[in-house]
Amino acid sequence: MATADQIKRLVKAHLDGSDEKFKTAVLQIAAYEAKQNHVNFARELKKLVDKPQIPRANVVPINKTNPMLHMSIPNNRLDSLIVSEEIKERIIRVLNEYKNRNKLKQYGMDNRRKILIEGHPGTGKTYTASVIASELELPLYTVQVDKLVTKFMGETSAKLRQIFESVESNVGVYFFDEFDAIGADRSLDNEVGEMRRILNSFLQFIEQDSSESIIIAATNNHKLLDQALFRRFDDVLHYSIPSKNEICRLFKYKLSVFEKDFIPSDKLINSSYSLSHAELIKVCDDAIKDSILQEKKITQSQLLKLINERMTVYSNKEA
Ligand SMILES: Nc1ncnc2c1ncn2[C@@H]1O[C@H](COP(=O)(O)OP(=O)(O)OP(=O)(O)O)[C@@H](O)[C@H]1O
Numbered sequence: 328m329a330t331a332d333q334i335k336r337l338v339k340a341h342l343d344g345s346d347e348k349f350k351t352a353v354l355q356i357a358a359y360e361a362k363q364n365h366v367n368f369a370r371e372l373k374k375l376v377d378k379p380q381i382p383r384a385n386v387v388p389i390n391k392t393n394p395m396l397h398m399s400i401p402n403n404r405l406d407s408l409i410v411s412e413e414i415k416e417r418i419i420r421v422l423n424e425y426k427n428r429n430k431l432k433q434y435g436m437d438n439r440r441k442i443l444i445e446g447h448p449g450t451g452k453t454y455t456a457s458v459i460a461s462e463l464e465l466p467l468y469t470v471q472v473d474k475l476v477t478k479f480m481g482e483t484s485a486k487l488r489q490i491f492e493s494v495e496s497n498v499g500v501y502f503f504d505e506f507d508a509i510g511a512d513r514s515l516d517n518e519v520g521e522m523r524r525i526l527n528s529f530l531q532f533i534e535q536d537s538s539e540s541i542i543i544a545a546t547n548n549h550k551l552l553d554q555a556l557f558r559r560f561d562d563v564l565h566y567s568i569p570s571k572n573e574i575c576r577l578f579k580y581k582l583s584v585f586e587k588d589f590i591p592s593d594k595l596i597n598s599s600y601s602l603s604h605a606e607l608i609k610v611c612d613d614a615i616k617d618s619i620l621q622e623k624k625i626t627q628s629q630l631l632k633l634i635n636e637r638m639t640v641y642s643n644k645e646a
């Protein structure tokens with residue numbers, strides 16, 4: 328059988344969209360199999376790649392030279408995402424419906440696949456997109472909204488169209504981060520409200536899309552959220568700073584790798600309230616680093632000190 332390296336090369340060539348590299352990888356496997364005396368299998372493989380290629384459909388080249396889409400293969404599991412039970416259940420529902428989409432189709436139903444996430448910075452909006460991609464074993468395409476918007480409206484529309492062509496032909500999780508930037512720059516607007524039109528056309532693309540891909544749009548601009556916007560999405564998730572229960576879980580989860588039975592004290596939990604998930608994770612990382620360097624156990628007082636350090640940054644900023 329093919330070795331792990333050979334399989335990895337094959338997958339990488341496919342994801343890079345390189346037919347040439349893919350063919351080379353298959354031929355390498357064929358050669359390897361021939362050496363193992365699996366002559367028939369080697370011959371079959373070779374025959375498969377020697378077949379004349381049918382030209383591919385009109386696909387936007389997804390590679391490093393396309394600045395609008397950044398492709399990655401994340402590996403972040405659902406259990407590492409600290410959110411409320413309600414949010415977790417709704418994410419699980421997205422995952423389940425995707426996995427059972429064919430069953431749903433038999434009854435004329437579509438899986439929910441257009442998700443809007445709104446909420447505070449550092450609460451896991453971007454991270455959720457990577458968790459969903461990881462759990463569904465799909466590539467994550469992050470749409471660089473800032474590269475999408477140019478001062479030429481026609482160009483912006485053409486780019487949007489290209490992205491949605493890719494949504495159709497390259498199945499994955501498409502993440503539009505801070506998507507409201509599409510319509511936000513009022514300085515680019517003119518009397519006829521063209522920026523608004525671009526945002527509307529983005530929303531229309533979303534509405535019309537019936538691909539297999541999952542579309543996730545994130546924003547921390549809650550003002551944008553009106554009924555018209557909700558309507559385009561199958562689900563809207565509101566993220567906020569961690570509750571005390573989440574703070575407790577976050578400390579336990581993050582520190583468990585290093586301090587197996589760590590239980591945060593009430594004082595620590597109360598002092599951490601108002602910091603985002605991202606900030607608390609930084610505090611945990613700092614505590615772990617301290618402990619490694621000083622060869623000491625992680626303590627509540629050490630964490631409290633780090634939390635206070637972070638809080639001071641804010642009070643100084645606000646002063
Ligand atoms: N709910 C969470 N559970 C676990 N880790 C989290 C969570 N939220 C944030 N993190 C950690 O913090 C990092 C930054 O969070 P993330 O980028 O997802 O925040 P965001 O909500 O997208 O913020 P922004 O609005 O600034 O884009 C993540 O990579 C992850 O390590």
Ligand SMILES: [Mg+2]
Nearest residue numbers: 452453504545
């Ligand atoms: Mg983000």
